[in-house]
Amino acid sequence: MSACTPKSLASSGQKPIQEMCHPLGAEEAVLTPSPDVRNLTSSIGEKDQILTNGTPVETSSPSSSSSLLNRLQLDDDLDGETRDLFVTVDDPKKHVSTMETYITYRVVTKTTRVEFDLPEYTVRRRYQDFDWLRTKLEDSQPTHLIPPLPEKFVMKGVVDRFSEEFVETRRKALDKFLKRVADHPVLSFNEHLNSFLSAKDLNKRQGLALLSKMGESVKYVTGGYKLRGRPVEFSAMGDYLDMFTQKLGTIDRIAQRIIKEQSEYLAELKEYGPVYTTWAASEVELQGPLEGVASCMANCSIALDELTQDMSGDFLPVLREYVLYIESMKAVLKKRDNVQAEYEAKREAAALRKEERPTAKVPTDVEKCQDRVECFNADLKSDWDQWQNNKTQDFRQLLTGMADHNIQYYEKCLAAWDLCVFQFLTGHLHRRQKSEED
Amino acid sequence: MMADSGSEEIAVIGNTDLTSAELENNIKNTMVEIEKWTSVLRKMEISVGEAEKRTGKNTVNMQEIYTVYLIETRPVDAVTEGIIPAPDSLWRRYSEFELLRNYLLVTYPFVVVAPLPEKRAEIVWHKLSADNMDPDFVERRRVGLENFLLRLASHPVLCNDKIFYIFLTEEKGWKEMVYETGFQAKADSRLKAMNAAFRVKNPDKRFTELKHYSDELQTVVSQLLRVRACRNSQNIKIEAAESKKLCKIFLQRVADRLYGVYKVHGNYGRVFSEWSAIEKEMGDGLQSAGHHMDAYAASVDDILEEEEHYADQLKEYLFYTEALRAVCRKHELTQFELEMAAQDLASKKQQKEELVTGTVRTFSLKGMTSKLFGQETAEQREVKLQVLEQQIEEGEEAVKEKNAESDEFVKTAWIDIEHFKDQKDRDLKEALISYAIMQISRCKKGIQVWTNAKECFNKM
Numbered sequence: 001m002s003a004c005t006p007k008s009l010a011s012s013g014q015k016p017i018q019e020m021c022h023p024l025g026a027e028e029a030v031l032t033p034s035p036d037v038r039n040l041t042s043s044i045g046e047k048d049q050i051l052t053n054g055t056p057v058e059t060s061s062p063s064s065s066s067s068l069l070n071r072l073q074l075d076d077d078l079d080g081e082t083r084d085l086f087v088t089v090d091d092p093k094k095h096v097s098t099m100e101t102y103i104t105y106r107v108v109t110k111t112t113r114v115e116f117d118l119p120e121y122t123v124r125r126r127y128q129d130f131d132w133l134r135t136k137l138e139d140s141q142p143t144h145l146i147p148p149l150p151e152k153f154v155m156k157g158v159v160d161r162f163s164e165e166f167v168e169t170r171r172k173a174l175d176k177f178l179k180r181v182a183d184h185p186v187l188s189f190n191e192h193l194n195s196f197l198s199a200k201d202l203n204k205r206q207g208l209a210l211l212s213k214m215g216e217s218v219k220y221v222t223g224g225y226k227l228r229g230r231p232v233e234f235s236a237m238g239d240y241l242d243m244f245t246q247k248l249g250t251i252d253r254i255a256q257r258i259i260k261e262q263s264e265y266l267a268e269l270k271e272y273g274p275v276y277t278t279w280a281a282s283e284v285e286l287q288g289p290l291e292g293v294a295s296c297m298a299n300c301s302i303a304l305d306e307l308t309q310d311m312s313g314d315f316l317p318v319l320r321e322y323v324l325y326i327e328s329m330k331a332v333l334k335k336r337d338n339v340q341a342e343y344e345a346k347r348e349a350a351a352l353r354k355e356e357r358p359t360a361k362v363p364t365d366v367e368k369c370q371d372r373v374e375c376f377n378a379d380l381k382s383d384w385d386q387w388q389n390n391k392t393q394d395f396r397q398l399l400t401g402m403a404d405h406n407i408q409y410y411e412k413c414l415a416a417w418d419l420c421v422f423q424f425l426t427g428h429l430h431r432r433q434k435s436e437e438d
Numbered sequence: 439m440m441a442d443s444g445s446e447e448i449a450v451i452g453n454t455d456l457t458s459a460e461l462e463n464n465i466k467n468t469m470v471e472i473e474k475w476t477s478v479l480r481k482m483e484i485s486v487g488e489a490e491k492r493t494g495k496n497t498v499n500m501q502e503i504y505t506v507y508l509i510e511t512r513p514v515d516a517v518t519e520g521i522i523p524a525p526d527s528l529w530r531r532y533s534e535f536e537l538l539r540n541y542l543l544v545t546y547p548f549v550v551v552a553p554l555p556e557k558r559a560e561i562v563w564h565k566l567s568a569d570n571m572d573p574d575f576v577e578r579r580r581v582g583l584e585n586f587l588l589r590l591a592s593h594p595v596l597c598n599d600k601i602f603y604i605f606l607t608e609e610k611g612w613k614e615m616v617y618e619t620g621f622q623a624k625a626d627s628r629l630k631a632m633n634a635a636f637r638v639k640n641p642d643k644r645f646t647e648l649k650h651y652s653d654e655l656q657t658v659v660s661q662l663l664r665v666r667a668c669r670n671s672q673n674i675k676i677e678a679a680e681s682k683k684l685c686k687i688f689l690q691r692v693a694d695r696l697y698g699v700y701k702v703h704g705n706y707g708r709v710f711s712e713w714s715a716i717e718k719e720m721g722d723g724l725q726s727a728g729h730h731m732d733a734y735a736a737s738v739d740d741i742l743e744e745e746e747h748y749a750d751q752l753k754e755y756l757f758y759t760e761a762l763r764a765v766c767r768k769h770e771l772t773q774f775e776l777e778m779a780a781q782d783l784a785s786k787k788q789q790k791e792e793l794v795t796g797t798v799r800t801f802s803l804k805g806m807t808s809k810l811f812g813q814e815t816a817e818q819r820e821v822k823l824q825v826l827e828q829q830i831e832e833g834e835e836a837v838k839e840k841n842a843e844s845d846e847f848v849k850t851a852w853i854d855i856e857h858f859k860d861q862k863d864r865d866l867k868e869a870l871i872s873y874a875i876m877q878i879s880r881c882k883k884g885i886q887v888w889t890n891a892k893e894c895f896n897k898m
Contacts (some may be wrong), residue, residue, distance in 0.1 A: 172669035240716060248711040254705045261702055272662070272692050279658040282651060285863040288871045296874070334801070392719055396898045403892035407885055414881035421874045422869070 086110045087182045087197065089175035092126075100438050102126050103167055105174060109197040115189065121198045124329045127152070129202055129221045130174055136192035143379040145332050145387060147180035148171070148324035150317075167171070167318045176227060176321070180390070186379070227341040237384060238333055239399065245326050252319050259308055259316075266304045273297030288427045296420040302410035310405045322391075344354065344367035450550065468496055483512045483525070484591055486584035489576050490529070506531045511606050513552045527607035532557065535583060538605050541616050542596060543761075544625045547768040548851035549596060550858040552589035553757030555582025559827075578750065585754065594857065619852040628771070638773045642848065644791065645766045652762035664751060670786040693745050697738055704735030723898035737883060751869040755862060762858070765851055772847050776793055776840040783833035790826045793819060 010379035091106040109121040130149055137146045160166060181187050197200065276294035280287045348368045356394070448891055487508040493501060510525035542551050555578070587606070588595045601619070604612050710728030714721040 184785075245717045247709060247716070250709045251706070251713075254709065256704060257705075258699065258701050259697060261698040265692070265699055268692045268695050274659060274745065275661045278661075279655075282654040282658070286866055286870075289867055293870060293874070388719075392898060395720065396723075396895055399895040399898070400892050401889045403895060406888040407892070410881045410884035410888070414878060414885070417874050417877045417881065421871065424874065425870050 006309075007138075017273075023392065025040070040377045083183070084112045084190055087178045088176055089171055092171050094162060102164070103162070103170075105171055105198060106194075107178070115194060116198060118198070123197065123200070123404060125139070125196070125202075127170070127174070127176055129196065130177065132202065133196045136175075137187055137190055141187055142194065143327055143376040144184070144336065145330075145380070145383040146187070148175050148321060148328050149177055150321065166315060173294070173317065173321055175300055185382075227337045228344050230337060230340070230418075234333060234336065236376075238330070241326050241330055241333070245323060248319060248323055248326070252316065252323075255311065255315055255319065262304060262308045262311075266308065268299060268300045269297060269304065273301065289424050292420045292423045296416045299416040300413045303409050306412075307405055307409040311402070315402055317396065319395070322394070329384075332380060332383075336373075336380055339369070339376050340373050343373045444675045448675075478716055482591065482606075483510075484584070484587050485510050485525075486580050486587065487527070489693075491578050492531075503852040507580055509587070509606060522846065526607065528607070530605070530609075532579070532583075534605070534613065535586065537588075537613065537616055538602065539600055540625060541619070541621050542590070542599065544621045544628060545599070545619075546595060547628075547772075548765060548847050549593070549854050549861075550758065550761045550765055551596070552593070553754060555579045556585055556787040567581060580826075582750070582754075592681060596852065600708060628768075636770075636774045638770050639771070639777055642769065642773065644852070647770050649786050652766070654757060656759040659752050659759075663756065693742050694866055696745075697742060700735050700738035700741075702735075703731050705839050707732035707735065723894045723896075726897075727891045727894035730887055730894065734884075734887045734891075737887070741876075741880055748869060748873045748876070751865070755866065758862070765855070769847060769851060772844050773842075776837070776844050779833065779836045779840045783830065783837050784828060786830050786833055790823065841849065 013433045038079060087110070088199055089105050090108070092103050093106075095102055095104055104124040104126045107121075107123050107125050109116075111119060127149075134146055137144075150170050181193060187193065257336060273294050276290045278295065280290035280294065346363075346366045347367050350363055489505050489507050489508050490546040491503055492506050495501060505855075508527055509530055510527040512523065531553075536557075539551060539554055542549070590602055601616055604615060707728040707730075710724045710731065713727070714724035715887060767832040776801060834866050
């Protein structure tokens with residue numbers, strides 16, 4: 001059994017990976033056992049070559065399950081049809097107890113998966129519970145990218161934790177988090193997710209979780225191992241993430257600046273419009289047109305206000321959440337580096353010993369490390385591809401959303417001014433008619 | 439009323455201080471000239487073309503640089519057989535326009551005379567300097583001067599003025615002509631009189647209302663333009679240091695903010711371009727969306743130009759309120775003079791009565807001394823009586839004149855004011871509609887740009 005299969009598999013009663021019916025594949029699909037199992041059978045020598053040369057570790061052969069997954073998941077159409085796990089986070093409610101006040105969210109699950117006893121579940125969860133879930137996922141699936149949660153700590157004096165805006169922003173982020181987990185081919189089968197979605201009371205066993213987390217992290221953030229040759233593709237990922245973070249930061253600043261400018265513009269407009277009303281009071285012929293302009297300005301102000309709110313509420317939070325996502329991804333890349341470094345170190349040590357005692361066998365822990373590395377690389381790559389795909393979709397949605405908000409703003413203003421001109425002309429005609437009649 | 443006849447009455451009434459001989463001369467001259475130019479003026483194209491810089495010596499014999507404007511005139515019906523003849527042209531500087539306007543103000547006190555564009559760049563638009571040499575300022579002044587001339591040419595009374603005609607047609611010697619009319623002296627005395635504090639006993643209600651209206655209009659348009667002396671202008675991104683002591687402009691502030699909003703979107707253009715370089719699938723969509731953001735940011739310049747144009751239209755009427763108030767004030771002056779003349783007459787009559795009846799009702803030093811030192815002789819009394827009667831006769835004439843003057847003023851002023859009101863209503867209504875249409879166009883462009891950007895995003 002490779003070291004890379006999740007620990008939970010053995011204990012929870014879930015079927016081992018090899019035997020699972022993959023959600024995206026028909027039962028007769030050519031699903032070879034996972035790459036780690038396959039790799040065990042090939043010679044270690046070959047693997048050495050590939051890894052030390054620094055060439056990309058080609059684990060995704062056409063028949064490997066992970067690459068099949070990738071190709072299937074990149075196809076959007078299949079996604080909708082074959083998904084069998086749907087989750088939603090909604091209905092935030094405030095709970096007041098003697099000790100504390102907090103918000104819970106309703107989590108609704110609909111599924112046809114056999115891993116679940118019922119087809120539908122509705123539970124209430126609070127942020128803490130989401131945090132627990134994420135920690136469990138990180139621990140049990142260390143080679144996978146776990147989607148981020150919204151910020152945990154909020155400065156009590158600065159942000160109102162119970163304001164509608166804040167709660168709604170958080171709800172959306174939590175919903176996104178769960179959806180991403182549910183869509184993940186490996187994470188969605190995690191037993192902790194199952195408990196999270198279905199159990200009446202989460203038996204969190206925080207203490208134990210903390211301990212095990214420490215244990216895992218010790219393994220993966222091993223000190224002292226220096227990485228020799230990082231495969232090019234992972235370096236490329238790291239570079240991309242750095243540049244992408246930078247761009248996101250810039251976009252965040254621009255968006256904030258626009259919101260600020262719009263707010264100031266709005267403030268001016270609110271003072272400017274009413275002057276027309278004052279003016280109208282001292283005019284006779286011009287009274288109608290001037291009042292028309294005043295009310296039009298008022299409507300435009302409202303529209304602008306809505307635009308600013310929408311951008312603050314929809315655009316900025318998603319942008320910021322992606323920064324968190326990138327941080328997670330970078331952390332995973334780092335873990336991978338450490339695992340590889342550890343493997344290289346152990347391998348060298350083993351090679352040295354072999355020189356001294358040529359007949360000695362390759363120690364098993366070196367093999368284990370190699371497995372870990374390959375497993376990690378494979379998982380990471382498949383996650384990366386999915387992440388890229390999701391990212392494209394997410395940003396497409398985000399940016400078209402931004403365009404939509406602006407279009408709506410201009411449409412509202414257009415309607416207001418159209419009405420204004422219409423009133424001018426009809427008022428004018430009406431007066432002309434009147435004077436002709438007189 | 440006056441538009442068709444080019445009546446000499448108008449010129450005469452304006453010059454109330456002329457002797458009868460001068461009056462006759464004036465009439466003769468104007469009758470000759472009137473035929474010549476009134477019909478031409480009504481069908482004349484006037485335009486203020488380029489502006490040029492000149493150097494010369496000013497009144498204190500120092501070198502200065504000033505701007506001159508080219509005035510071109512051409513009879514409208516001169517376009518025959520499709521050949522447009524070259525226009526007559528001459529150069530004038532701003533101070534000459536000012537002279538013309540001052541002349542008209544004094545000569546036609548009942549007319550609401552169109553305002554000139556600002557002398558100094560006091561109401562500075564959002565761009566840069568308060569410099570009179572700044573090309574944008576010069577251009578906007580050119581437009582303002584042309585507008586001023588067109589206003590005069592379309593005014594039923596002013597269009598017939600000889601000095602105005604010469605201003606447009608003869609470059610040399612015009613200034614001397616204006617001074618020869620002697621309006622300066624009148625201007626000085628009128629200015630003194632107007633600035634003096636006096637109270638009218640029976641003010642004409644309509645003029646009082648008119649004054650209130652012009653005050654209100656001034657307040658409101660000032661607010662829209664927010665012309666207000668202010669000490670710190672930190673909200674405005676005007677680079678020129680001098681502008682810190684200048685007025686804060688409201689429409690400008692709105693325009694400034696709008697400018698900010700549009701321009702920052704240009705930053706999206708840049709970052710999308712940079713971002714597209716590191717993306718594979720999303721690259722093209724981002725790149726083209728970025729171009730649309732750049733176009734969006736650039737579109738604000740045209741928008742601001744149109745806002746500026748609207749502000750200029752409001753500004754003209756802001757300055758018009760001063761002219762309105764001037765007419766009210768002149769009327770008050772006329773009324774005051776009438777009341778003074780009437781009072782004077784009344785007191786003379788009183789004195790006569792006392793002299794005749796021998797009763798002293800009003801205290802006078804003469805009366806006291808005569809009481810103390812003996813009565814006057816009958817001869818003396820007779821002389822005094824004759825003098826008084828003469829004075830009374832003159833006084834009655836004066837009152838009659840002043841009355842006629844006042845009536846004429848009120849009549850003509852009120853006609854001009856109605857004319858002004860109609861013009862104002864028409865102009866401002868048009869300005870408002872244009873403004874609304876401009877906003878509609880802006881909204882449509884906004885929708886277009888964002889729709890284009892959205893398409894690019896969808897292709898990512």
